[in-house]
Amino acid sequence: MSPKSESPSTLAKSVDATILAVRQETPNVKTLTFDLSLDPKAGQYLMAWIRGLDEIPMGFSGPREITVHEVGQATKALANFEPGRSLGLRGPLGNSFILRGDNILLIGGGVGIAPLTFLGEAAKAQDIDVTSLIGFRSSADVLFKQRLEKLGDLAITTDDGSMGIHGFASAGLKELNLGEYSQIYLCGPEPMMWDILSRSKEHSGKIQVSINRYFKCAVGVCGSCCLDHEGIRVCVEGPVIMADRLLNSEFGKYRRGPSGSRGSCRG
Ligand SMILES: Cc1cc2nc3c(=O)[nH]c(=O)nc-3n(C[C@H](O)[C@H](O)[C@H](O)COP(=O)(O)OP(=O)(O)OC[C@H]3O[C@@H](n4cnc5c(N)ncnc54)[C@H](O)[C@@H]3O)c2cc1C
Ligand code: FES
Numbered sequence: 138m139s140p141k142s143e144s145p146s147t148l149a150k151s152v153d154a155t156i157l158a159v160r161q162e163t164p165n166v167k168t169l170t171f172d173l174s175l176d177p178k179a180g181q182y183l184m185a186w187i188r189g190l191d192e193i194p195m196g197f198s199g200p201r202e203i204t205v206h207e208v209g210q211a212t213k214a215l216a217n218f219e220p221g222r223s224l225g226l227r228g229p230l231g232n233s234f235i236l237r238g239d240n241i242l243l244i245g246g247g248v249g250i251a252p253l254t255f256l257g258e259a260a261k262a263q264d265i266d267v268t269s270l271i272g273f274r275s276s277a278d279v280l281f282k283q284r285l286e287k288l289g290d291l292a293i294t295t296d297d298g299s300m301g302i303h304g305f306a307s308a309g310l311k312e313l314n315l316g317e318y319s320q321i322y323l324c325g326p327e328p329m330m331w332d333i334l335s336r337s338k339e340h341s342g343k344i345q346v347s348i349n350r351y352f353k354c355a356v357g358v359c360g361s362c363c364l365d366h367e368g369i370r371v372c373v374e375g376p377v378i379m380a381d382r383l384l385n386s387e388f389g390k391y392r393r394g395p396s397g398s399r400g401s402c403r404g
Contacts, residue, residue, distance in 0.1 A: 151225035165207045167216045174201040175229045179256035180377045183228030184355050194352045198251035206248040238319020246272040246325030254281045257288045272306030275299045307332045315340050327402040331389030344380035
């Protein structure tokens, strides 16, 4: 069973929010703080309406903030918003990570660290032990190092070896005994998550994975976010899915783009 949706707000209307602060985290990642909180749980997401351009899904990196990686037109526009600018927010949407046990492990890569950091801070507030393994391309891309260091043990990997362990995030697994953790939480680029998952299948019953698919409606109607073969509608049944449901799905192999045709799961 996947974590249940705890939000009654899947039909949430867009509310008008104003940006209070913009923080540059890395050369192409910024955190935007809003003047209001949608009262999200870690793992949920919102639809950010950039008027006249697009509406895109964004996870929460804190109760009133999102962390944006500039990859295309909408994310670049969002990252260029200045304090005082308004936008529409629809949410919180989807299910959340569920905290279980007293000793958890966060494994993330890239901007996937954002919802995991929010989760880790919620866990720490409940006296849950938090260990983190985070992977990036290089030291310049490392995100939320200080926030995660405050929570507990932190291992960093970089593809080019410029910080921490040299290699992909999975290179950090040898430092850890996954059997020790009551629950494991995974979020990041899909090839990275699949790499971790395919090396830890025996633990898949306790790994909660935040999935990224192409969202249009975000209310479970259009089908653009569906995951083969079960047909899981990631926008309402996810984005957090238990790993054992993913092992025989399209996850790690392909995902559908705006037209519905199959494409790479990279991105
Ligand atoms: C539940 C959920 C939570 C998300 N949380 C965050 C977050 O916290 N921070 C963040 O920066 N991004 C997040 N994303 C991804 C974000 O929504 C996309 O990067 C964004 O929609 C791309 O729009 P664009 O117009 O900038 O790029 P596009 O012009 O649409 O695409 C540019 C490039 O990015 C790739 N791309 C497009 N859509 C996605 C996607 N959904 N995921 C990954 N790559 C994509 C394309 O393949 C293309 O190569 C999340 C996505 C989902 C589904
Ligand atoms: S985005 Fe429309 S059903 Fe999920």
